[in-house]
Amino acid sequence: MKMRSLRIATFAALLAASAWAADVTGTWKGEMNGPNGSFSLTYSFKQDGAKLTGTVTGPQGDPLTLEDGAVDAARFISSSTYL
Numbered sequence: 001m002k003m004r005s006l007r008i009a010t011f012a013a014l015l016a017a018s019a020w021a022a023d024v025t026g027t028w029k030g031e032m033n034g035p036n037g038s039f040s041l042t043y044s045f046k047q048d049g050a051k052l053t054g055t056v057t058g059p060q061g062d063p064l065t066l067e068d069g070a071v072d073a074a075r076f077i078s079s080s081t082y083l
Helices: 002-018
Strands: 026-034 037-048 051-057 064-072 075-078
Touching: 037 064
Parallel strands: none
Antiparallel strands: 026 037, 037 051, 051 064, 064 075
């Protein structure tokens, strides 16, 4: 259940980040409510043109890799297995 919540939070954050159609490189922080209360998420993005990679770190502390992402003006596209 936690992994599903993390996937949903990651997808939502990436969609929101791409809406600005600017370089999203950097560290982004967010919070998500789950069945056991709220928890923090830290995203680290690296954008190279339309290519987007990075990591997301949740309360467990182990970063999950975000691969094969893309930014296209008004949307984020990912083939990552975590999303």
